[in-house]
Amino acid sequence: MQQLEDLVSSLREEGFRITPQRVAILEYLLRTDDHPSAEYIHQVVKKQYPMVSLSTVYKTLDLLKEKKLVGQIEVGGETRFDAHTDAHINLVCMNCGKIDDLDENSLNEIQSRAAKKSKYLILNANFELFGYCNDCKSKFN
């Protein structure tokens, strides 16, 4: 994601209103490299703005998805959001729930090769690897 000010003014230009709720959610997403659930975003944002409702979190996330400012992945039946919008690999630990990002240059190339072969118009990509992280894998030798 970009800078808060840029995002705010581009949203305002498009006719969206800049509310404290939206700013708080954006601020959190900008500073974290976490992959939070809607519920978790709600918890975090409430510390600063206790009046923010979960409905608003969902609606703001819809808006940001629409604008391609956040991505969405589903892990273990739970939806998680991702402010890292370039094509990358999400490594999901099936034990502790952690999600790490891994940049991988060849993904873009694969994506355009797939578009050509399949004749699909590609708009979005998800690359997920599931397993056990370095801390957890010893427990499962």
Next chain:
Amino acid sequence: MQQLEDLVSSLREEGFRITPQRVAILEYLLRTDDHPSAEYIHQVVKKQYPMVSLSTVYKTLDLLKEKKLVGQIEVGGETRFDAHTDAHINLVCMNCGKIDDLDENSLNEIQSRAAKKSKYLILNANFELFGYCNDCKSKFN
């Protein structure tokens, strides 16, 4: 997936019972290259065995996931199952809902590179590309 007979005997060897319900679900998954939801599998299987319940479909799918005989992907909030268990790309049409498979050799290589870099023990991979299929993309130029 493999041949029905092989699957049946290996399941039986492991102490699982071979019920008509399980055989019907396996047969369907073996012959389709579709990416059906649990609900859809239930509809299909009911034509042959009208007494099969949705609970049993879910439980059988759990078993097959456990045995790594089917994979699971989440698209548009809905869970879909995939009997194509080698690493491949799933192309999801966001208009008509179709899901096409695309084999891509480099995925295995990426996967082992990611495992080395991240120190994760990788057990499962999902590669999904979302967009519009060749038939649908004209409608969205």
Next chain:
DNA sequence: TATTAGTTGATAATGATTCCTAATTAATAA
């Protein structure tokens, strides 16, 4: 300061998945 359309928050509704359990049955051996 008034106007107004976009936004919010609280709550209800939805729906896919999971849970529960009495009845059924596949597997095995007598």
Next chain:
DNA sequence: TTATTAATTAGGAATCATTATCAACTAATA
């Protein structure tokens, strides 16, 4: 074949993340 028994099933209830609804609120504008 029949009896035994533990696994499995059917189906209804429960769960819970997400969506829908709408009256109250407010950001933007003049």
